Structure formats: C-alpha cells, structure tokens
Amino acid sequence: xxxxxxxxxxxxxxxxxxxxxxxxxxxxxxxxxxxxxxxxxxxxxxxxxxxxxxxxxxxxxxxxxxxxxxxxxxxxxxxxxxxxxxxxxxxxxxxxxxxxxxxxxxxxxxxxxxxxxxxxxxxxxxxxxxxxxxxxxxxxxxxxxxxxxxxxxxxxxxxxxxxxxxxxxxxxxxxxxxxxxxxxxxxxxxxxxxxxxxxxxxxxxxxxxxxxxxxxxxxxxxxxxxxxxxxxxxxxxxxxxxxxxxxxxxxxxxxxxxxxxxxxxxxxxxxxxxxxxxxxxxxxxxxxxxxxxxxxxxxxxxxxxxxxxxxxxxxxxxxxxxxxxxxxxxxxxxxxxxxxxxxxxxxxxxxxxxxxxxxxxxxxxxxxxxxxxxxxxxxxxxxx
Amino acid sequence: xxxxxxxxxxxxxxxxxxxxxxxxxxxxxxxxxxxxxxxxxxxxxxxxxxxxxxxxxxxxxxxxxxxxxxxxxxxxxxxxxxxxxxxxxxxxxxxxxxxxxxxxxxxxxxxxxxxxxxxxxxxxxxxxxxxxxxxxxxxxxxxxxxxxxxxxxxxxxxxxxxxxxxxxxxxxxxxxxxxxxxxxxxxxxxxxxxxxxxxxxxxxxxxxxxxxxxxxxxxxxxxxxxxxxxxxxxxxxxxxxxxxxxxxxxxxxxxxxxxxxxxxxxxxxxxxxxxxxxxxxxxxxxxxxxxxxxxxxxxxxxxxxxxxxxxxxxxxxxxxxxxxxxxxxxxxxxxxxxxxxx
Numbered sequence: 001x002x003x004x005x006x007x008x009x010x011x012x013x014x015x016x017x018x019x020x021x022x023x024x025x026x027x028x029x030x031x032x033x034x035x036x037x038x039x040x041x042x043x044x045x046x047x048x049x050x051x052x053x054x055x056x057x058x059x060x061x062x063x064x065x066x067x068x069x070x071x072x073x074x075x076x077x078x079x080x081x082x083x084x085x086x087x088x089x090x091x092x093x094x095x096x097x098x099x100x101x102x103x104x105x106x107x108x109x110x111x112x113x114x115x116x117x118x119x120x121x122x123x124x125x126x127x128x129x130x131x132x133x134x135x136x137x138x139x140x141x142x143x144x145x146x147x148x149x150x151x152x153x154x155x156x157x158x159x160x161x162x163x164x165x166x167x168x169x170x171x172x173x174x175x176x177x178x179x180x181x182x183x184x185x186x187x188x189x190x191x192x193x194x195x196x197x198x199x200x201x202x203x204x205x206x207x208x209x210x211x212x213x214x215x216x217x218x219x220x221x222x223x224x225x226x227x228x229x230x231x232x233x234x235x236x237x238x239x240x241x242x243x244x245x246x247x248x249x250x251x252x253x254x255x256x257x258x259x260x261x262x263x264x265x266x267x268x269x270x271x272x273x274x275x276x277x278x279x280x281x282x283x284x285x286x287x288x289x290x291x292x293x294x295x296x297x298x299x300x301x302x303x304x305x306x307x308x309x310x311x312x313x314x315x316x317x318x319x320x321x322x323x324x325x326x327x328x329x330x331x332x333x334x335x336x337x338x339x340x341x342x343x344x345x346x347x348x349x350x351x352x353x354x355x356x357x358x359x360x361x362x363x364x365x366x367x368x369x370x371x372x373x374x375x376x377x378x379x380x381x382x383x384x
Numbered sequence: 385x386x387x388x389x390x391x392x393x394x395x396x397x398x399x400x401x402x403x404x405x406x407x408x409x410x411x412x413x414x415x416x417x418x419x420x421x422x423x424x425x426x427x428x429x430x431x432x433x434x435x436x437x438x439x440x441x442x443x444x445x446x447x448x449x450x451x452x453x454x455x456x457x458x459x460x461x462x463x464x465x466x467x468x469x470x471x472x473x474x475x476x477x478x479x480x481x482x483x484x485x486x487x488x489x490x491x492x493x494x495x496x497x498x499x500x501x502x503x504x505x506x507x508x509x510x511x512x513x514x515x516x517x518x519x520x521x522x523x524x525x526x527x528x529x530x531x532x533x534x535x536x537x538x539x540x541x542x543x544x545x546x547x548x549x550x551x552x553x554x555x556x557x558x559x560x561x562x563x564x565x566x567x568x569x570x571x572x573x574x575x576x577x578x579x580x581x582x583x584x585x586x587x588x589x590x591x592x593x594x595x596x597x598x599x600x601x602x603x604x605x606x607x608x609x610x611x612x613x614x615x616x617x618x619x620x621x622x623x624x625x626x627x628x629x630x631x632x633x634x635x636x637x638x639x640x641x642x643x644x645x646x647x648x649x650x651x652x653x654x655x656x657x658x659x660x661x662x663x664x665x666x667x668x669x670x671x672x673x674x675x676x677x678x679x680x681x682x683x684x685x686x687x688x689x690x691x692x693x694x695x696x697x698x699x700x701x702x703x704x705x706x707x708x709x710x711x712x713x714x715x716x717x718x719x720x721x722x723x724x725x726x
Contacts, residue, residue: 218404221652221705225660226678226697227412230690233682234415312542319544320664324679339547343668348550358547365542 037301040378047374050367057364061177065135068170069149069156072333074133076155076165079105081351082116084160091123099123102154113350124151160353162341171333172357178334180364182249182318183311189253191307194260199291201261202268209265216258224255228317232326241332248327252314263306267299301379308372312365319361335361391710398706402699406473409694410457413687419449420482420685447480447688460691473695479688483681488692492674496696498567499662499673502596503700505589506658507651509597510604515647517601518608523635525613537602545661546668549595553669556591563588567671592671596661600654608647615639645716651708655701663697 001009042048060067076082082105087098101118108115126148134144150156158169201212231251235244271277272295280290321327322336323343330337335357342348342355418426421444428436444450448459448466458464460479462472471477478488521530540548556562563569567588572581615621616639624634666675674693681690 214404218401218408221401221656221701222405222408222698223656223659223663223701225663226694229663229678229682230409230412230694231415233685233690234412236417316544320546323544323546324664324667326679326682339544342547342550345550345554348554355547355550358544361544362539362542366538369538369541 033301037378041374044374044377046370047377050370051374054364054367054371057176058180061180062138064173064177065137065143066145067147068135068167068173069132069146069158070167070170071133071135072166072171072174073331074166074170076161076167078165079103079116079155079157079161080114080165081163081354082114082155082157082161082165083351084353085118085155085157087126087156087158088123096123097125098148099125100150100154100156124154126156127151159356160351162338162354168338168353168356171338172335172360175333175335175338175357176360178245178328178332179315179318179336179361182245182252182334183314183368185246185249186252186256186314186317187307187311189250190256190260190310191303193253193257195264195296195303197257198261198264199268199295202265203272203287203291203295205269205272212261213265216262219255219258220262224317225320227255228252228321229324229326232321237329241329245328245332248318248321249314252317256310256314259310260303260306264299264303267302268295271295271298302376305372305376305379308368308375311372312368315361315365315368387710387713390713394706394709398702401702402695405698405702406461406695407457409691409698410460412694413691414453414456416685419687421447421449423685424482443480443482460688473692478692481681481686481689483684483686483689488689491689492677492692492696495672495674495677498671499666499675499696500700501585502567502589502592502662502666502671502673503655503659503704505593506596506600506662507655507704509593510601510654510658513597513601514604514608518605518647519612519635519640521605521609522612522616523631525609530609533602533605537605540598540602545595545599546664548598549591549665549668552591552595562590567592567673592662592665592669595665595669596658599661600658604647604650604654607650608643611643611646612639615642645712648708648712648715652705655704655708659697659701 002012003009041051065071082103085100085103087100089095089098091099100123101120102122102124103116103118105114105116107113127150128148129145130149131144132146132149134142136142148156155161155167157167159172160168162168162171197212197216201209228251231254232248235247239247277290277294280294285293318327318334319336319339322329322334323339325340328334328337338357339355342357347354421440425437425440425444428434428440446467448456451459455464458472459466460472462470462474462477464470466472473479478492480486481488481491484491517533521533524530553562567585568581569584569588572584618639621634621639624638625631629637662673663675663678665671666673667679670676674696678690678693678697680686681693
C-alpha cells in the first residue's frame, strides 16, 4: 500500500482487470457438477435437514427390531387400548433414571371399557439391552436384544396400544419398513417405464411418439385412486404378504410413469438437435448408445429430483389402499394397515392415539417434499 | 364459429379417449380370475345346491359371460348384439349387478348426481380459495400471509385425505355442531327436491368440500403465486406503478390476466386428483356418492357395477378437462385451435 502525493491509497500489486474475475469463474466451471450441486444444496437449509432426516430414517430401517421394545404382532391381552405412557426421570423430586409408572387395568362395567390407572407410588426402572421378542436384523440375522424394554410386570407403551393390545410405537417402527420401501420400489418401476417410453417417444418421434403420447394423455386424465383400487382388488387374496407388498408397489408405479415420461420426452425433443448428438450418430453410435451414454446422463439429476417429489404420492397411495382394506393386509404391518383401526369416529374420540401413525406419514411426506424442492432448486448450479 | 369448431374437435377427441378408457376398464375388471357367477356356481356346486346353479347358469348366458372375452367387451359397450340385441353402455343399459341382484342403473341412481355435486363444490372451493390467496401471497411475498399460506398448503398436501376428513368431522361436530356423515339428513333420502333438502345437503357438504379441495387449492395457489411473481418483476408493472396506478387496480388489470391462463388450464391436472380424493373421502365419511359403491363392487367382484362406476369417474374427469380446454381458448385468443401441445 502506497500513498500517492494527492493522499489516495493504492495497492502495489499489479492490477489486471480481466484476470481476477476469470480466475474465480474458471474454478467454478472446472469443479465437477456434484460439487456445485452440493454447494448450492447446502444453502437450502430446510432441504438439507429433511435430507439428513430421511437418510437416518432409511438407515434405521434394518435395525428397527432393536429399537422397538416389542414385536410387531406381540399381544398383551391384559392391555387392550392402553393409553400412552410417559418415561419419567424424577420421582417425587428425586432423580431415578428413566422409569415408568406401571398401569393397572380395570373393566368399567357401565361403559364396557378398560380403565387404566397409573400407579404413582411404584416407579419401575426401564431395562436396557434386555432380551425380548426375537426379530431379524435386516431380515437375516436373528437377534432378541432390545434397546429398552419394560420391567417385569409392567408395560411400556410409549404411544399406547391398539385394540389387540399391541404396542403402537413398535408397530410404527416395523410399519416403516414396508411404508417407506413401498415408495422406493414403486418409483423404480415408474422410473424404468418413464425413461423407456419417454426416451423412445422423444428420440424416434413420428408414429411411435404419437402412440405413446396418446397413452400418456389417457393415463394422465384418469383418476388414480379408483384404478389403484381396481388393480389391487385383482390381487388374489391367498398370496403371501410379501408377494402382495411387491405387487402393490408395482401397481403404484405402473400408474405413475406418464408424468415422468412426459418430461423425459420434452427434454429429448430439445436435446436431440444438439451437435454432440449429431456427432455421436455420425460416428456410428447406435440409437440405444446415444440414448444411454449421451442423452440420459444429461438430465438424470432432474429425473431424480422429480422422482423424489413423487415418492410421497406413493406413500400416501399405499396408506389409502391399506386403509380401505385393498392394499397390504395383516399380518403385514404398515402405517396404512395400522390406520385401519382408526377408521371410525368412535375410535378417534375414545382412543385418539390409534391415529398416531398419521404423524410419521405427515412428517415423512413433508420431508420428501422439502428435500425434493431443495434438490430441484440446486440442480442448475450455473443459474442464479 | 371458430370456437364452435374447436369445441366439436375437442368433443371428438374426448369420445376417442373414452373408447380407449373403456378397453382399459374392461381389462381391469376382468383381471381377477373367474367372474362373480362362475365363482358362485363353483360355490353352489360345492355345497350341493343344484337349484341355484341353474339360475346362475341362466344369468351367465343372459349376460354373455360364456362368450370369449373380446365378444364380451363389444357386447358390454354395445357395439355388438348380445343375447338381447344391441344393449350396452352406448344404448344406456349399464348391466346387471350380481351382488345386489338389481340393474346397475338402479343402484347408482341418485349417487351419480351427488358425485357430480360434491366434485363441483370442491372445484369451486379450489378456485374461490386459491385465487385471492395466491394473488395475496404474491403481492405480499415474504410476509406472514405468504408464509402462513405456504405452511397450511404444505400441511394440506402431506396429510392423508381420509384422516383430515375424520378429524375435521370430529371437530366440526364438536365446535360448530356440523352434522356427521352422509350428504343429507336421513329424513330427506328418497324425498323429492325441496328447499329444506337443499339446505340440508349444503350443510352436509361443508366438510367434504374442504377435505377434497384443500390439497388441490394449495397446489393451485402455489402455482398462481409463482406465475404472479414472474409477472410482477416485469417492466410494465413498474411503469404502471410509476404512473401512479393504485396497487390493487394494477394487479387486477395486468399481471393477473396473464397469470390467469395456467390457472384455468391446470384444472386438467387437478381434476383426476380431486376425483380420486372424493372417492376416498366418500368411503370414509359415508357420503352417498359412487365411491362406496365402487369399493363394495370391487371387493365382491361385481364386474358390471365396478366397470360402470370406473367409466363414470373417467367420464367426469374427461368432461371437466374438455370444458377447461374450451374455456382456455375463450379466455386467451393467442392459443392455437389445434390443441394444447400438438
């Protein structure tokens, strides 16, 4: 820094008006695409939090049996419709560690309901890493260790129990396994179909394009739920729960692809005219190769974003189908199956906790929406 | 005259689509193995009741279920003479419900009009709510109006319809003494239309309309807001403001008119989702629309009944989309007559 005779300060370093600006931009331009996307996505706080939350949820799926204190279909016949119990730390001002007050049940012969009364004089400490109902980690490794369970002679129903005396908290955890994967399988089906039909229509054009376009229009103009209902009604009732689960996810996917195919087609129509496509064709690349190697990578990220945004619809779809009794069936556990219990006003009024499975649904669907929005906003790193 | 030609063209494509839909629906209702009657016959045989078998066999030939599938389809639609000559959907004969042992037309009856009514009310609700809120959210972007409406909108999208219905019904009854279940007071069922009956139906419509419309309204509102924001940044808006036009007059006169088009066009995307929603909500709330009928028909494999309901639901969406297309052309002279994205 030097001071000129007239009093101004001037930097000594040589000044190049072009260089500094270019250097910054060069760095950005040379960074791989995902770095740019990540950099932009990080500024989208809501999307970031939702993404992290979803990641944790999916990572926990294989070990839900460990977290849940009970098995999904384990019945406590003494505790039908037990209200939620809380885990406390202090008993009469004294720190005890996590404990619960045991519930005693008594039949009210006037209303024919069970009345549950917590016994406030008898705090019972929770057991940790205890043995309980057996389960399989990731469906493969058998184990019977639980993170926490109820002490002898007491129950721990964090979110109450349902009409058969099953723990709702545990069932929600086990239900997540099906409810969360239904969307993934469905979206894979819709993804494959959408990319295939969309790219064929967009790349070849002409008659094929016309036919596929009409099919898309017809499917898009039909209400989804009645068709889902009709298709699921066709699933034979003697199939195993696993088979039903797969076929239901496929059904959800089959009706979802037209939207995706439409955007794929639109992209293809514009990309088809690009020079690099012409160049690849001139060099003798087959159309399959051009589609796979040159066109699809170009908008894969867009597709992933729109796929993320349509997963919630599938989760809600499964819930609706199971709720109506045409989707997954007991003994399978999913959030929709659980909500089947909350189907009438009486149960919502008397046992409001049977509607708790709705909370995870709302949270997951919101998370997927925010995550997808964030993803979509950060996909074009070069655009402000 | 041009508009009439376009309307005719649009009607023609609608009929064509409807025909494709009829094939699709027929395939779907025939997907479950066997049909209602052959299952019944097998059951009767197994229990040794020969009297019922004869009747079921008679019905089977009466409704052409013993013919090959493609012939069944043409007879069902009415393109081919069945055992009683041409008598299918086209001729107005909707078939026979085996489960209820009555003609389909008799079973669905009133519920068709109530279905149309419920959906119409929901569409109206969407427009009435989304239009002012969307404009307001755009004009006051990043204010509490904007954030609150976005938050409510997201909640509306994320909450399963049927649960929202149950909860609203419960609290609506508790706090506002709204009636629970059904579309009218049981006393009015089967009665001729009258002022009292209309009033009863209107009161019963409040909760279903709200439930079916909420997610659609929030999606619509967000889109209108985005469109408005795009327009609000343009120089002509600045010019209008600079010349001293009052904000509300400016909004209504210029940007709203431009942003309004997608708003009308969107009904085509909105309608299928809303009719889906109305089927589900009707089942939960016990509305006398065709939703519950569809569910029982599908569960008991009553194929003609479920086929007709599916066709009707599809027809409703197609007509709605057609009307919105024609309206769009009326609203915006720039749109070409050949169709939207030809």
